[in-house]
Amino acid sequence: RIINPMGDRIAMSNGIHLAWREVWRNRARFLLFSLVIALITLLILFVAALSEGLGLGNREYLEKLDADLIVFQDTAQLQIAASQISAAQLRAIRRIDGVEAAGAIAFAGASIPRANARPMDVSLIGVEPGLPGNPAIIAGAPLYRSAGDDAIIDAVVAEMTGLQVGDKVTIRSIQEDRETLYDLTVIGIADSQKYSIRSSVFVPLDTWDRIRSQAVAGGAMMGDLPHNIVAVKLAAPTQAAEVRRQILGQVARVDVADRQTTWENAPGYTEQQSTLNTQRGFALLIGVLVIGGFFQIQTLQKVGQIGMLKAVGTPNRTIAVSSLLQIVIVTLIGVLIGGAAALGLAQVFPGNVPIVFTWSSGLAAVASILVMGPLGGLVSIRYALKVEPLTALGLTS
Numbered sequence: 001r002i003i004n005p006m007g008d009r010i011a012m013s014n015g016i017h018l019a020w021r022e023v024w025r026n027r028a029r030f031l032l033f034s035l036v037i038a039l040i041t042l043l044i045l046f047v048a049a050l051s052e053g054l055g056l057g058n059r060e061y062l063e064k065l066d067a068d069l070i071v072f073q074d075t076a077q078l079q080i081a082a083s084q085i086s087a088a089q090l091r092a093i094r095r096i097d098g099v100e101a102a103g104a105i106a107f108a109g110a111s112i113p114r115a116n117a118r119p120m121d122v123s124l125i126g127v128e129p130g131l132p133g134n135p136a137i138i139a140g141a142p143l144y145r146s147a148g149d150d151a152i153i154d155a156v157v158a159e160m161t162g163l164q165v166g167d168k169v170t171i172r173s174i175q176e177d178r179e180t181l182y183d184l185t186v187i188g189i190a191d192s193q194k195y196s197i198r199s200s201v202f203v204p205l206d207t208w209d210r211i212r213s214q215a216v217a218g219g220a221m222m223g224d225l226p227h228n229i230v231a232v233k234l235a236a237p238t239q240a241a242e243v244r245r246q247i248l249g250q251v252a253r254v255d256v257a258d259r260q261t262t263w264e265n266a267p268g269y270t271e272q273q274s275t276l277n278t279q280r281g282f283a284l285l286i287g288v289l290v291i292g293g294f295f296q297i298q299t300l301q302k303v304g305q306i307g308m309l310k311a312v313g314t315p316n317r318t319i320a321v322s323s324l325l326q327i328v329i330v331t332l333i334g335v336l337i338g339g340a341a342a343l344g345l346a347q348v349f350p351g352n353v354p355i356v357f358t359w360s361s362g363l364a365a366v367a368s369i370l371v372m373g374p375l376g377g378l379v380s381i382r383y384a385l386k387v388e389p390l391t392a393l394g395l396t397s
Contacts, residue, residue, distance in 0.1 A: 037334025126208025331373030
């Protein structure tokens with residue numbers, strides 16, 4: 001095959017001209033289909049944002065945790081709610097070589113009553129002040145007393161309740177089948193720290209044991225605070241594997257995992273993400289079929305025009321470029337409209353709704369749609385290239 005750069009440029013130029021003229025002449029029809037692509041774009045972006053939001057709601061606190069390893073009870077199968085670490089085990093972990101600090105963490109559910117609104121469900125997290133498990137503070141001060149009525153709320157709790165540093169926050173829990181209210185003082189605000197799809201309130205472990213929901217009053221048995229897990233910060237994070245072996249060898253009845261393994265073992269986390277990724281895949285498949293069907297109908301409606309172009313000597317390259325550019329233009333307009341709509345809607349969602357738009361997931365979704373358009377139109381392009389001029393013009397016997 002002889003390569004003719006000038007011919008390629010002419011074919012490209014003519015193809016661009018034909019594509020733009022047809023889109024502009026039938027702009028109402030193409031705009032309508034761009035709106036269909038915009039809805040598909042909006043759907044895919046929202047599925048991606050929902051996947052990110054639900055995943056973040058389960059892992060955000062653990063992801064931001066200032067720790068390298070998490071220690072569980074050995075029979076808990078890396079499930080935080082099923083794990084119980086004793087004070088003796090905690091002391092043994094702190095004696096391991098390579099452990100810089102180890103902080104016990106306990107979790108419970110609670111709620112914050114609100115005037116003229118339903119109570120806000122939160123994760124009540126008990127931590128040891130100054131040790132791993134405490135969140136980074138963006139306003140106010142960190143916890144500094146091992147007992148007392150101090151609390152740290154995360155930014156979403158502050159947004160939804162209007163609480164600020166120095167205000168009183170009321171925690172509602174159930175004690176012996178009776179609703180009990182506790183007033184705590186907000187001494188600090190952390191960034192978003194969702195755990196179990198709920199925003200978090202942090203209190204010292206002793207306070208946590210006193211106010212947490214429990215069927216029998218009196219806190220933990222035999223005066224031993226009930227720790228769910230222990231967050232371990234290492235002197236040298238590169239030695240995580242060695243320290244893990246030491247913990248397993250020297251501390252009885254424990255299991256050790258890193259943070260990512262911990263949140264991936266959260267109940268339903270993997271299944272939830274798999275379901276949402278499947279929905280995203282089906283949405284893309286539907287998009288391919290819709291775009292392919294639309295441009296196939298477009299091609300069938302202009303078979304006579306394509307035949308005329310071929311009859312006067314228009315090369316297949318020009319027709320292919322024209323068809324491909326139409327698909328790209330319509331898809332791009334639809335993606336821009338859908339992306340703008342998604343960004344606009346994202347601004348009105350309250351902080352407790354698990355919809356999180358990120359640049360990485362958003363760009364991946366947009367890129368997949370831009371690839372999806374030409375892919376869906378390949379059948380129509382192939383059909384256009386196979387049109388015979390005489391047959392299309394009805395001149396064959």
